[in-house]
Amino acid sequence: MESTNNLEKFQTIIDADTKIEPKDWMPEDYRKHLIRQISQHAHSEVIGMQPEGNWITRAPSLRAKLILLAKIQDEAGHGLYLYSACETLGISREELIDQLHTGKAKYSSIFNYPAVTWADIGAIGWLVDGAAIVNQISLQRTSYGPYSRAMIRICKEESFHQRQGYEIMGKLALGTPEQKEMAQDALNRWWWPSLMMFGPHDSDSPHSGKAMTWRIKRESNDVLRQRFIDKTVQQAEVIGLKIPDDKLKWNEAKGVYEHGEINWEEFNQVINGNGPLNKIRLANHISAHENGAWVREAANAYAAKQKKEVLVA
Amino acid sequence: MTKQEALFSYTLRLGDNALILGHRLSEWSSKGPLLEEDIAMTNMALDLIGRADAMLKYAAQVEGKGRTEDDLAYKRGERQFLCNLIVQLPNGDFGYTIARQLIMSAFDLCLYEELVKSKDETIAAISAKAVKEVKYHLKFATDWTLRLGDGTEESHQRIQKSFNDIWMYTGELFEMNEVDAILIKEGIAVDLNSLKARWKKIMTEVLLEATLTVPADAYMQTGSRKGVHTENLGYILAEMQYLQRAYPDAKW
Ligand SMILES: [Fe+2]
Numbered sequence: 001m002e003s004t005n006n007l008e009k010f011q012t013i014i015d016a017d018t019k020i021e022p023k024d025w026m027p028e029d030y031r032k033h034l035i036r037q038i039s040q041h042a043h044s045e046v047i048g049m050q051p052e053g054n055w056i057t058r059a060p061s062l063r064a065k066l067i068l069l070a071k072i073q074d075e076a077g078h079g080l081y082l083y084s085a086c087e088t089l090g091i092s093r094e095e096l097i098d099q100l101h102t103g104k105a106k107y108s109s110i111f112n113y114p115a116v117t118w119a120d121i122g123a124i125g126w127l128v129d130g131a132a133i134v135n136q137i138s139l140q141r142t143s144y145g146p147y148s149r150a151m152i153r154i155c156k157e158e159s160f161h162q163r164q165g166y167e168i169m170g171k172l173a174l175g176t177p178e179q180k181e182m183a184q185d186a187l188n189r190w191w192w193p194s195l196m197m198f199g200p201h202d203s204d205s206p207h208s209g210k211a212m213t214w215r216i217k218r219e220s221n222d223v224l225r226q227r228f229i230d231k232t233v234q235q236a237e238v239i240g241l242k243i244p245d246d247k248l249k250w251n252e253a254k255g256v257y258e259h260g261e262i263n264w265e266e267f268n269q270v271i272n273g274n275g276p277l278n279k280i281r282l283a284n285h286i287s288a289h290e291n292g293a294w295v296r297e298a299a300n301a302y303a304a305k306q307k308k309e310v311l312v313a
Numbered sequence: 314m315t316k317q318e319a320l321f322s323y324t325l326r327l328g329d330n331a332l333i334l335g336h337r338l339s340e341w342s343s344k345g346p347l348l349e350e351d352i353a354m355t356n357m358a359l360d361l362i363g364r365a366d367a368m369l370k371y372a373a374q375v376e377g378k379g380r381t382e383d384d385l386a387y388k389r390g391e392r393q394f395l396c397n398l399i400v401q402l403p404n405g406d407f408g409y410t411i412a413r414q415l416i417m418s419a420f421d422l423c424l425y426e427e428l429v430k431s432k433d434e435t436i437a438a439i440s441a442k443a444v445k446e447v448k449y450h451l452k453f454a455t456d457w458t459l460r461l462g463d464g465t466e467e468s469h470q471r472i473q474k475s476f477n478d479i480w481m482y483t484g485e486l487f488e489m490n491e492v493d494a495i496l497i498k499e500g501i502a503v504d505l506n507s508l509k510a511r512w513k514k515i516m517t518e519v520l521l522e523a524t525l526t527v528p529a530d531a532y533m534q535t536g537s538r539k540g541v542h543t544e545n546l547g548y549i550l551a552e553m554q555y556l557q558r559a560y561p562d563a564k565w
Pocket residue numbers: 045074075078154158
């Protein structure tokens with residue numbers, strides 16, 4: 001029962017910054033919110049493999065190919081940690097995948113944009129992973145134990161992702177004129193969607209209230225976005241690329257960069273399924289899943305036979 | 314043919330096999346039947362492309378014309394590649410990829426366990442690392458052959474068909490030419506004939522345990538030792554080499 005007594009006790013635990021563990025009592029809304037957030041995070045890791053995977057076979061050097069493969073493998077691993085964390089809340093992996101396929105669960109909209117040139121692989125690592133890290137570092141202090149521990153593990157690998165992307169961009173920016181153009185073009189296309197990754201402004205953020213009280217979320221969308229902008233603008237300067245925002249300027253008094261208005265119309269369109277690749281990313285995931293059905297059935301049948309043999313033996 | 318030319322050709326052969334098989338496995342990214350299998354495929358691709366990198370680096374050094382491992386991977390044409398036909402074949406379904414992987418991992422295990430004793434120190438060192446990796450690949454392919462072979466009726470039929478279809482590409486793995494003759498004499502290469510029995514034994518044991526039939530050794534395809542490949546290789550190279558060829562002055 002969700003008596004006021006339980007709720008109060010729960011809040012006291014949260015306020016003391018003690019982690020909530022799977023067997024602890026928790027309000028139904030807390031569980032629901034976590035399932036939504038962690039599964040969305042897990043699906044993002046997995047769907048995010050697609051734009052980068054698009055370039056594995058075309059990576060321009062053996063070294064670049066090895067780094068990209070290792071990075072994508074990490075992302076798949078992150079997906080696994082997060083599915084496991086989510087399963088501790090009493091939902092199965094199959095149900096989670098099903099929610100993804102029916103559209104009930106979302107993934108980060110950023111992966112609905114296409115990786116059209118090799119420079120996009122640089123931009124994704126630098127900006128998309130760069131933005132993800134800012135969010136994930138903050139989430140290391142989230143109140144749910146398994147989620148927090150998954151974030152700590154993931155953050156250890158993420159800084160390599162951001163660095164490899166920045167390295168690709170740096171090489172291109174210092175390369176031939178065509179390469180530099182490729183790098184600037186990728187930055188132009190990925191900059192704004194990366195800022196959108198942090199979600200709506202705090203003033204229009206529908207889920208933030210309770211998430212903050214329950215310390216699932218520790219810092220607001222705008223705070224995290226600002227942190228990302230401030231570190232990334234300087235990195236762009238170092239490699240001689242220009243952030244595609246005419247209103248971007250350093251505010252001496254506040255010690256932050258001011259930025260132009262984000263196109264929330266585009267954000268809403270992509271979230272609502274009208275991004276360039278929403279349908280294709282999902283269709284790819286569904287078709288891989290369906291093509292693998294006979295393999296999973298075989299594995300289950302084999303496991304069942306082995307179990308029987310053990311019982312008979 | 315000089316010893317140096319033979320060694321260059323031999324290291325290309327080993328490097329190209331790893332590169333193209335790794336390429337094929339890397340195509341499984343985001344397509345695996347389970348996320349765990351996706352990771353395992355990528356992992357094997359990483360091992361193989363890593364091995365290709367080391368082997369081609371050495372090939373470039375042996376050649377001594379200032380080329381790099383990337384020049385060899387990205388700037389040779391179809392007829393200059395020396396990988397076996399089997400690694401070029403399209404992935405097919407998961408079972409087909411597993412069948413090919415079992416064949417190749419068993420072959421690589423037999424090969425590299427011998428090459429660890431090669432008088433060429435670089436080949437021996439790369440082989441020592443390869444053996445560790447290949448043992449895992451063989452276990453992965455074995456486990457899946459068992460599951461699919463002794464799983465459902467459908468999976469049994471599918472993987473049996475895959476082994477039947479692919480079998481005609483296995484003979485070529487053991488073909489030898491002047492390159493082998495020269496390097497066997499030097500204690501650098503291994504006599505591939507001597508690996509056949511052990512390879513066949515591994516294959517037979519796994520397939521029988523998986524309730525599958527070992528296909529008969531009928532007519533075998535050939536060509537790769539002369540650089541005459543499948544039609545698939547051209548497409549693989551077109552994709553793999555596209556950036557290096559489109560921007561010849563660029564460094565990546
Ligand atoms: Fe990740």
